Amino acid sequence: xxxxxxIGAGAAGSVVAQKCAMxxxxxxxxTLASRRIESCEKVAKLCKTPIExxxxxxxxxxxxxxxxxxxxxxxxxxxxxxYQDLPIMDACLETGCNYMDTxxxxxxxVAKFEYHWQWAYHDRFKEKGIxxxxxxxxxxxVTNVYCAYAQEHLFDEIEYIDIVDCNxxxxxxxxxxxxxxxxxxxxxxxxxxxxxxxxxxxxxxxxINCDIDYPEVGPKDSYLIYHEEEESLVKHxxxxxxxxxxxxxxxxxxxxxxxxKSIGLIGLEPIKHKGMDIIPMEFLKDxxxxxxxxxENYTGKTSIGVIVRGKKDGKSxxxxxxxxxxxxxxxxxxxxxxxxxxxxxxxxxxxAMFFRGEWAGKGVFNVEQFPAKPFLEDVAxxxxxxxxxxxxxxxxxxxxxxxx
Amino acid sequence: xxxxxxIGAGAAGSVVAQKCAMxxxxxxxxTLASRRIESCEKVAKLCKTPIExxxxxxxxxxxxxxxxxxxxxxxxxxxxxxYQDLPIMDACLETGCNYMDTxxxxxxxVAKFEYHWQWAYHDRFKEKGIxxxxxxxxxxxVTNVYCAYAQEHLFDEIEYIDIVDCNxxxxxxxxxxxxxxxxxxxxxxxxxxxxxxxxxxxxxxxxINCDIDYPEVGPKDSYLIYHEEEESLVKHxxxxxxxxxxxxxxxxxxxxxxxxKSIGLIGLEPIKHKGMDIIPMEFLKDxxxxxxxxxENYTGKTSIGVIVRGKKDGKSxxxxxxxxxxxxxxxxxxxxxxxxxxxxxxxxxxxAMFFRGEWAGKGVFNVEQFPAKPFLEDVAxxxxxxxxxxxxxxxxxxxxxxxx
Numbered sequence: 001x002x003x004x005x006x007i008g009a010g011a012a013g014s015v016v017a018q019k020c021a022m023x024x025x026x027x028x029x030x031t032l033a034s035r036r037i038e039s040c041e042k043v044a045k046l047c048k049t050p051i052e053x054x055x056x057x058x059x060x061x062x063x064x065x066x067x068x069x070x071x072x073x074x075x076x077x078x079x080x081x082x083y084q085d086l087p088i089m090d091a092c093l094e095t096g097c098n099y100m101d102t103x104x105x106x107x108x109x110v111a112k113f114e115y116h117w118q119w120a121y122h123d124r125f126k127e128k129g130i131x132x133x134x135x136x137x138x139x140x141x142v143t144n145v146y147c148a149y150a151q152e153h154l155f156d157e158i159e160y161i162d163i164v165d166c167n168x169x170x171x172x173x174x175x176x177x178x179x180x181x182x183x184x185x186x187x188x189x190x191x192x193x194x195x196x197x198x199x200x201x202x203x204x205x206x207x208i209n210c211d212i213d214y215p216e217v218g219p220k221d222s223y224l225i226y227h228e229e230e231e232s233l234v235k236h237x238x239x240x241x242x243x244x245x246x247x248x249x250x251x252x253x254x255x256x257x258x259x260x261k262s263i264g265l266i267g268l269e270p271i272k273h274k275g276m277d278i279i280p281m282e283f284l285k286d287x288x289x290x291x292x293x294x295x296e297n298y299t300g301k302t303s304i305g306v307i308v309r310g311k312k313d314g315k316s317x318x319x320x321x322x323x324x325x326x327x328x329x330x331x332x333x334x335x336x337x338x339x340x341x342x343x344x345x346x347x348x349x350x351x352a353m354f355f356r357g358e359w360a361g362k363g364v365f366n367v368e369q370f371p372a373k374p375f376l377e378d379v380a381x382x383x384x385x386x387x388x389x390x391x392x393x394x395x396x397x398x399x400x401x402x403x404x
Numbered sequence: 405x406x407x408x409x410x411i412g413a414g415a416a417g418s419v420v421a422q423k424c425a426m427x428x429x430x431x432x433x434x435t436l437a438s439r440r441i442e443s444c445e446k447v448a449k450l451c452k453t454p455i456e457x458x459x460x461x462x463x464x465x466x467x468x469x470x471x472x473x474x475x476x477x478x479x480x481x482x483x484x485x486x487y488q489d490l491p492i493m494d495a496c497l498e499t500g501c502n503y504m505d506t507x508x509x510x511x512x513x514v515a516k517f518e519y520h521w522q523w524a525y526h527d528r529f530k531e532k533g534i535x536x537x538x539x540x541x542x543x544x545x546v547t548n549v550y551c552a553y554a555q556e557h558l559f560d561e562i563e564y565i566d567i568v569d570c571n572x573x574x575x576x577x578x579x580x581x582x583x584x585x586x587x588x589x590x591x592x593x594x595x596x597x598x599x600x601x602x603x604x605x606x607x608x609x610x611x612i613n614c615d616i617d618y619p620e621v622g623p624k625d626s627y628l629i630y631h632e633e634e635e636s637l638v639k640h641x642x643x644x645x646x647x648x649x650x651x652x653x654x655x656x657x658x659x660x661x662x663x664x665k666s667i668g669l670i671g672l673e674p675i676k677h678k679g680m681d682i683i684p685m686e687f688l689k690d691x692x693x694x695x696x697x698x699x700e701n702y703t704g705k706t707s708i709g710v711i712v713r714g715k716k717d718g719k720s721x722x723x724x725x726x727x728x729x730x731x732x733x734x735x736x737x738x739x740x741x742x743x744x745x746x747x748x749x750x751x752x753x754x755x756a757m758f759f760r761g762e763w764a765g766k767g768v769f770n771v772e773q774f775p776a777k778p779f780l781e782d783v784a785x786x787x788x789x790x791x792x793x794x795x796x797x798x799x800x801x802x803x804x805x806x807x808x
Contacts, residue, residue, distance in 0.1 A: 174666040259663040262578035263691050273690045276680060283687060286677045287667050 001074035001355040002028035005067070005097075007058050007088060008079030009034035011292040011336055012102065012137070012179065014043040015344025016079055018334045019382060021047035026352050031071045034080075046335055058084040064091035075100060075354055077347050082106040082183060089121055089132065098130050098354065100347055102137030103183065104228045109268055111186035113228045119364055126363035133359065136350035136367050138323075138342035139165055139245075139304060140229035142379065146306045146321040146386070147237055149372035154319050154388070159241045160309040161233065162399060164222065166214040166248040167339060169300035169327045175256040176289045178339035182281055185266050189257060193226035194244040194404055195234050201404070205261075206254065210398045212246055214303035215387070216324045222246040224404070232366040239310075244404060260284065295337040298327035302338040307391060307399070318391035323384050333383070342384060349379040405478035405759040406432035409471070409501075411462055411492060412483030413438035415696040415740055416506065416541070416583065418447040419748025420483055422738045423786060425451035430756050435475045438484075450739055462488040468495035479504060479758055481751050486510040486587060493525055493536065502534050502758065504751055506541030507587070508632050513672055515590035517632040523768055530767035537763065540754035540771050542727075542746035543569055543649075543708060544633035546783065550710045550725040550790070551641055553776035558723050558792070563645045564713040565637065566803060568626065570618040570652040571743060573704035573731045579660040580693045582743035586685055589670050593661060597630035598648040598808055599638050605808070609665075610658065614802045616650055618707035619791070620728045626650040628808070636770035643714075648808060664688065699741040702731035706742040711795060711803070722795035727788050737787070746788060753783040 004027050006016050013032070020027040030047075032040045033054040040053035056067045058080040068076065068091060078088050078101040085105035092099040105117045118134055125132050135141055143163050151158055167178060177184040192203040208224040227245035234240060249257075260266045265284050270277035305322025323342065330341035350367065353359035359370040367375070376386050408431050410420050417436070424431040434451075436444045437458040444457035460471045462484040472480065472495060482492050482505040489509035496503040509521045522538055529536050539545055547567050555562055571582060581588040596607040612628040631649035638644055653661075664670045669688050674681035709726025727746065734745035754771065757763035763774040771779070780790050 175663075255659060256663050256667070259579070259660050263660070263688075265669075265691065271690055273682070273687050278677070278682070278687065280691060283677050283682065284667075286675060287669065287684060 003073045005031045005071045005073035006077045007033050009039035011340035012343040013079035015336050019348040021049045061087045061090045068095040068097050099132040122364040132364040136347045141346045144368040145372045148368035150308045155310040158310040161243040162307040163245045166303045168217040171294040171298045181285045181288045196242045217303040220248040222248050236368045295331045298337040407477045409435045409475045409477035410481045413443035415744035416747040417483035419740050423752040425453045465491045465494045472499040472501050503536040526768040536768040540751045545750045548772040549776045552772035554712045559714040562714040565647040566711040567649045570707045572621040575698040575702045585689045585692045600646045621707045624652040626652050640772045699735045702741040
């Protein structure tokens, strides 16, 4: 197995293609496809070794089927929009092609961030004898594997997980999102949610925040939001009592969000404008700078990880597992800011795991269901080193004091 | 003279029609015309006496000409959009119809708030033997007449004028504009400007603010912005050293403006959205609540006036002339909030002045060029009483301390 088809040539898709093209031992044949062939051409020029490119409308199952039949990939890596997960999975089922993505399926009309649509494909993928690996970006993705690693190697029993996501970068713009604005604004402005003692507890959007101390960055104001990996982790981490997800936002970011919400700019229902139906959120997306335009002059670091509390040999302990990436360094390496980089490198490692047979199974899987260590070693070599530290009494006091 | 044609059936146009319909001695024949006939029907139902309605596209000179020829008005009151002032004036010239408006002509592509386009019609109106009365709303309009009254009756010499505009109302919405959002946002987000010693001095938008003490409202944070009546007042108030215009904005309003500006939502250049050309400002207008929807449940007051400093009988003195209107009361009377009311009542008085021959002249005029007192007495009877108070040493200290 050494043939890969990447669909989606946005900021993160570009990183996937470039990183695959740096490892021709593993990826002998690489095709990058996108709705806009010019995007593929741009990425191909950035690749250190030659790749194939193709035009495809990922919403159109027949087009994706035809492309798979032509390219004959061993694995399709879906870096397109979350709306397109299901048509692409349908095309994989029809052609018997293995599948991987980095973000769960979303219906276009309402933000859900739920896995059930894709999990419903499990039996069909199993019967067809093929594999689907869901959510193999950074978060979801590497953060899930950190949890799996903690379960396998650091704890006998995991009780509490806090996933903590900090982007301390500065792109010099008053407001911009680091990945697809539509997806970013949907996930941030929806009601918050966390899981405790077997139940999902909903909170108003951005209503709980605290300072979290991020490695190599320091304390940053962080908001409790819902994030999709929580849904799979509560299924796969045994004995869990609580899982929460936190993300840093600056004052300007919050101010912009509040205004977007107040005037209905993030609405998904079309409004009438000069006789046309315009979806405010989609119009907003076209107003904002594209995430790929942020790489240049982006400075600062991302610091993303998991803080796990539990027991080992009868003793309570708290560990933090994390990665720090530097916007300027990732831009130098692959012309992408660190948020695109941390999303684009993990699927390359996931694909390598799959090709080597380290990650194997017929059906639909989340990444924490596979062995953690070989993946973490591989993704470290490709540019995302991981660190494990002890969280000592007194550290992260504000986070642990939040009553949820 | 007793026939009036009102073009424009928005929130302020509705007030003009209703107030004319309350005075059938002066306005024997009333026609209300608008692009959307349903808007006229809605207003006609609110009128206490029957009015005629008609459909017209105010951008289309031929259509307006045909309407004037059919209705044969003695005066056309233009309550349409400022973009439409010139085509309507063209139609008046062609048909020999007298003209009045409440806001100066604006080109669609860039905010200017300048009178030169309309003043350029002076000779043609004069030759045709007809009258155009510009800016007969509240500000411009009543505020100009307050200044003219101060010049005629209260001062020998006027040195400083501050026009102060406070809306202390609460419409219960996080953000909405009290009149056409496009015009409101244009005037507020453009660079500020004031006039001193014969020169216009530009300042960055919303960069100068101070507390002003408004009658019946109290001190409110007010921003120096440019407003069109300053341009005509510096021509018509003799000996003037400085004129400034101030408007109150709440913290939420300013926050929304900053965000609109930062993401380009008030841009007048079209952006590409799904192959369509969309002008962000026009899209924003369709997102925001229409001003006419604000009347219900609107509470609080407007307090708008002029603070004049100058000399009388060799002595320095400071006077304030103002009106206070109450949103709930105006809504009860004519189903309109006070900003629409204070804009819609003055043209009715202006029309009455014109019909009675109190305001006369051939050519293009601003309202401060006509006798002030009969107008102020008339507009007081129709619902906008005026008050003159002494500003004593210690009053308005913060305003007078602003260095400009």
